[in-house]
Amino acid sequence: VSVDAVVVGAGAGGGAAACVLAEAGCSVLLLERGDLIRARDDPRDHLAPLGGPIPGLDAPASHARPLVAGGRPWSLLGAVGGGTLVWGMQAWRFHPDDFRMASRYGVPAGSSLADWPIGYDELEPWYVRAEHQLGVAGDETPYAPRSAPYPLEPIERGPVGDWLASGAARCGWATFTPPLAVNSTAYGGRRACVRCSECLGFTCPTDAKNGSHNTFVPRAVATGLCTLVTGAQATRIKTDGRGRASGVDYLAGGQRRSAGARVVVLAGGAIETARLLLLSASRHHRAGIGNEHDHVGRHLQGHTYPVALGLLPPGVPNPNRGPGPSVATTAHNHGNPGVVGGGMLANDFVKTPVTFWRMCLPPDVPRWGLANKRAMRELYGRSIDVKAPVQEVPTPENRVTLHARLRDPAGLPLPELAGAVHPETLRTVEFVRGRLLAWLHASGAEPTWVPTEYSRGLSDWFHQAGTCRMSADPRDGVADPSGRVHGHDNLFIADGSVHVTNGGFNPALTITALALRTATDAATALT
Amino acid sequence: VRARFPGVEALLRRLSAFPSLDAALHALGEGGDDAFAALVEIVHAAYYADPRSWASIGYTTHLPGRP
Numbered sequence: 001v002s003v004d005a006v007v008v009g010a011g012a013g014g015g016a017a018a019c020v021l022a023e024a025g026c027s028v029l030l031l032e033r034g035d036l037i038r039a040r041d042d043p044r045d046h047l048a049p050l051g052g053p054i055p056g057l058d059a060p061a062s063h064a065r066p067l068v069a070g071g072r073p074w075s076l077l078g079a080v081g082g083g084t085l086v087w088g089m090q091a092w093r094f095h096p097d098d099f100r101m102a103s104r105y106g107v108p109a110g111s112s113l114a115d116w117p118i119g120y121d122e123l124e125p126w127y128v129r130a131e132h133q134l135g136v137a138g139d140e141t142p143y144a145p146r147s148a149p150y151p152l153e154p155i156e157r158g159p160v161g162d163w164l165a166s167g168a169a170r171c172g173w174a175t176f177t178p179p180l181a182v183n184s185t186a187y188g189g190r191r192a193c194v195r196c197s198e199c200l201g202f203t204c205p206t207d208a209k210n211g212s213h214n215t216f217v218p219r220a221v222a223t224g225l226c227t228l229v230t231g232a233q234a235t236r237i238k239t240d241g242r243g244r245a246s247g248v249d250y251l252a253g254g255q256r257r258s259a260g261a262r263v264v265v266l267a268g269g270a271i272e273t274a275r276l277l278l279l280s281a282s283r284h285h286r287a288g289i290g291n292e293h294d295h296v297g298r299h300l301q302g303h304t305y306p307v308a309l310g311l312l313p314p315g316v317p318n319p320n321r322g323p324g325p326s327v328a329t330t331a332h333n334h335g336n337p338g339v340v341g342g343g344m345l346a347n348d349f350v351k352t353p354v355t356f357w358r359m360c361l362p363p364d365v366p367r368w369g370l371a372n373k374r375a376m377r378e379l380y381g382r383s384i385d386v387k388a389p390v391q392e393v394p395t396p397e398n399r400v401t402l403h404a405r406l407r408d409p410a411g412l413p414l415p416e417l418a419g420a421v422h423p424e425t426l427r428t429v430e431f432v433r434g435r436l437l438a439w440l441h442a443s444g445a446e447p448t449w450v451p452t453e454y455s456r457g458l459s460d461w462f463h464q465a466g467t468c469r470m471s472a473d474p475r476d477g478v479a480d481p482s483g484r485v486h487g488h489d490n491l492f493i494a495d496g497s498v499h500v501t502n503g504g505f506n507p508a509l510t511i512t513a514l515a516l517r518t519a520t521d522a523a524t525a526l527t
Numbered sequence: 528v529r530a531r532f533p534g535v536e537a538l539l540r541r542l543s544a545f546p547s548l549d550a551a552l553h554a555l556g557e558g559g560d561d562a563f564a565a566l567v568e569i570v571h572a573a574y575y576a577d578p579r580s581w582a583s584i585g586y587t588t589h590l591p592g593r594p
Contacts, residue, residue, distance in 0.1 A: 046576035
């Protein structure tokens with residue numbers, strides 16, 4: 001097979017990149033290790049969001065999952081659409097200061113905090129395209145200028161949102177409706193959201209949740225120029241002696257295959273893209289492709305989430321209807337005294353019962369027995385939780401490497417994750433947790449509590465970013481400001497691995513916006 | 528539970544040594560028994576993941592044909 005472009009991964013970035021390339025008239029081979037999952041195939045297993053394998057949705061058994069140092073497996077979704085198949089739909093733009101963290105806060109000891117080589121203004125037009133092509137419902141973006149309104153009206157805020165907005169106002173914080181990639185009315189040929197409670201961690205039963213799987217990928221395939229191959233694991237990027245990518249080797253249907261390409265776009269996410277670059281070492285690139293300055297796999301980051309819970313006062317009904325997040329404030333993303341950065345505060349998705357039992361009960365409630373059952377009955381329907389994705393201070397020691405011994409079924413080294421959350425991140429988390437509790441108190445919640453488990457140490461288990469960060473100077477990163485791998489003019493990256501920092505927001509819209517921009521450059525180079 | 532917790536058989540054998548189930552559970556819980564804590568975690572996960580338990584705490588999916 002020989003095509004204009006091979007795109008590796010059909011998630012938030014890869015689907016968008018394939019769509020841009022195919023609609024520009026390029027032949028595209030889109031490789032996805034997972035399957036095309038329909039809502040009817042979703043087992044709707046409530047055990048799934050607990051970090052274990054997601055039956056039918058996790059990476060196929062034949063594709064081993066990465067390991068955190070110490071042996072805990074890391075959950076990575078493998079499906080057309082990637083994380084956007086089951087995401088919580090929060091489609092945030094980053095704050096302008098998220099692109100200039102080092103300039104604003106300095107570089108904490110032991111960290112690799114840096115500015116992006118591009119700013120918010122450069123990305124703004126691509127945010128507009130992403131919002132309109134994906135379908136995002138929202139009302140405003142008070143922390144950053146925008147050149148066009150959201151394509152969809154926001155989802156109704158509801159009584160809990162109104163109650164929390166009043167509490168925030170008493171704190172002096174402005175609130176607004178979180179932008180969600182969900183059809184508040186029919187859009188893109190699909191129905192409006194029915195407000196069920198199975199959103200985060202589930203496929204949408206009515207296809208009203210917007211993701212790469214039902215927007216960009218179908219558009220790409222509809223051109224007749226994009227071939228989607230599922231169950232395909234990329235094993236190596238092929239290069240010629242001059243550093244140009246010449247194609248991709250991959251496994252599909254138990255067969256080793258190879259595709260030639262004029263352009264290669266990597267979009268496997270921050271773990272698998274770094275792994276593939278490292279796996280592609282050769283005599284020309286002994287440390288892996290793009291790794292001349294030892295940045296591939298480093299600066300791994302996600303978000304650390306402080307959470308606070310409280311009991312709603314009588315008279316505030318909690319209908320527990322989806323999508324869930326209905327009110328947010330960006331009063332604490334930046335400018336917090338004595339700490340680096342911060343995060344957006346919002347209420348959370350409807351909790352499944354098992355998630356509530358595991359992560360949300362007050363610390364003084366026994367883990368079993370009559371008192372536990374009573375607490376579940378009394379607290380589940382009357383409690384509310386607020387949380388914040390605190391952006392992490394990256395370090396070079398938080399990284400993806402190839403495991404020295406363990407191999408996947410294809411015989412390739414497993415990715416291994418190592419590192420720890422930077423102390424400055426933990427200080428910010430403590431500050432933001434205090435703001436979350438203050439929000440609940442001001443709203444009238446009584447009592448309030450923080451759950452016993454809110455972090456897993458090394459980042460969290462989603463929103464991975466930073467392992468192939470972009471930089472103007474090749475010595476400082478892996479990709480140039482357009483997403484092209486330094487020194488490889490036809491090899492691009494279109495996923496969260498290019499993020500220099502990960503913002504105090506859910507990052508999927510930024511991944512999509514960057515992918516649209518990068519793929520447009522790639523298409524221009526081809527055509 | 529057996530599939531997710533291979534140690535369950537050994538734990539059940541230990542329980543049989545107690546004069547009553549209630550006494551056994553409290554002894555294991557108060558003793559900080561790691562295997563018991565793991566079993567509690569798994570059993571609760573299985574219980575609250577089961578749609579038959581949802582009505583007891585007021586959870587509903589708001590989906591036709593689904594609890």
